Amino acid sequence: MDIIGLVFTSFWYILPAYIANATACIFGGGTPLDLGKNFIDGRRLVGDGVTFKGTFSGVLCGTIAAILQGVILNLKIVNVPMVFYSNIFEYTFLGFLLSSGALFGDMVGSFIKRRLGIKQGNPAPILDQLNFVFGAILFTYPFSPIPLNMVITICIITPVIHLTSNIIAYKLKIKKVWW
Numbered sequence: 001m002d003i004i005g006l007v008f009t010s011f012w013y014i015l016p017a018y019i020a021n022a023t024a025c026i027f028g029g030g031t032p033l034d035l036g037k038n039f040i041d042g043r044r045l046v047g048d049g050v051t052f053k054g055t056f057s058g059v060l061c062g063t064i065a066a067i068l069q070g071v072i073l074n075l076k077i078v079n080v081p082m083v084f085y086s087n088i089f090e091y092t093f094l095g096f097l098l099s100s101g102a103l104f105g106d107m108v109g110s111f112i113k114r115r116l117g118i119k120q121g122n123p124a125p126i127l128d129q130l131n132f133v134f135g136a137i138l139f140t141y142p143f144s145p146i147p148l149n150m151v152i153t154i155c156i157i158t159p160v161i162h163l164t165s166n167i168i169a170y171k172l173k174i175k176k177v178w179w
């Protein structure tokens with residue numbers, strides 16, 4: 001596989017996780033998953049940035065996106081050098097794992113930020129950009145392990161795409177901060 005193929009395969013694989021993260025941001029808000037509770041250190045367990053609405057809509061949209069990917073591949077609309085799923089059931093299952101893993105990773109990232117005393121919405125460079133892809137890769141690894149060169153490619157392209165989309169989301173007034 002050449003470098004373009006590697007980048008495209010990696011992007012295609014992780015896309016449901018991106019969609020889950022972006023739609024959690026679009027549709028999120030309201031009751032937080034930690035119900036406003038504090039941890040033993042007196043700080044919030046996770047914070048107001050991880051909500052029921054965001055989590056459920058993110059998992060739903062990411063899973064639907066994975067099913068659409070399956071349809072697009074079956075219709076041969078795009079050509080991906082290396083595919084990891086074969087039928088619609090695998091697309092649904094792994095899309096669900098990529099999406100729930102992404103939002104789990106985001107939640108763990110917020111948990112760590114609170115323990116470090118970083119207020120909700122304040123930046124934690126690298127952690128903010130990669131928490132959700134680590135969650136997504138971790139959840140799918142037992143079922144469809146991806147090669148190390150794809151993990152590395154995802155870790156390189158994600159911060160660029162994350163920052164670009166966050167700036168666009170900020171301009172669209174979907175996000176309060178640009179990072």
Ligand SMILES: CC(C)=CCC/C(C)=C/CC/C(C)=C/CC/C(C)=C/COC[C@@H](COP(=O)(O)O)OC/C=C(\C)CC/C=C(\C)CC/C=C(\C)CCC=C(C)C
Nearest residue numbers: 018019021022025061128160161162164165166168169174
């Ligand atoms: C190749 C390069 C250099 C750049 C490409 C950049 C790119 C693909 C940008 C997407 C631009 C876009 C449409 C942005 C607006 C979407 C949006 C609301 C983004 C908000 O992102 C929120 C951010 C939250 O992150 P945080 O919680 O960790 O701070 O999530 C980051 C998002 C991504 C890493 C992925 C980028 C998003 C996509 C590729 C898909 C965007 C999908 C939608 C807008 C889906 C809309 C679907 C419905 C059902 C409304």
Ligand SMILES: Nc1ccn([C@@H]2O[C@H](COP(=O)(O)OP(=O)(O)OP(=O)(O)O)[C@@H](O)[C@H]2O)c(=O)n1
Nearest residue numbers: 024025028029049050051054055110120121122
């Ligand atoms: N599971 C999730 C993830 C995200 N969001 C929404 O998406 C926004 C942006 O997410 P993120 O940047 O991860 O949260 P922050 O507000 O920056 O909080 P933190 O400091 O905890 O990362 C959140 O404010 C929240 O409205 C949500 O509702 N539910």
Ligand SMILES: [Mg+2]
Nearest residue numbers: 049106109110
């Ligand atoms: Mg977050």
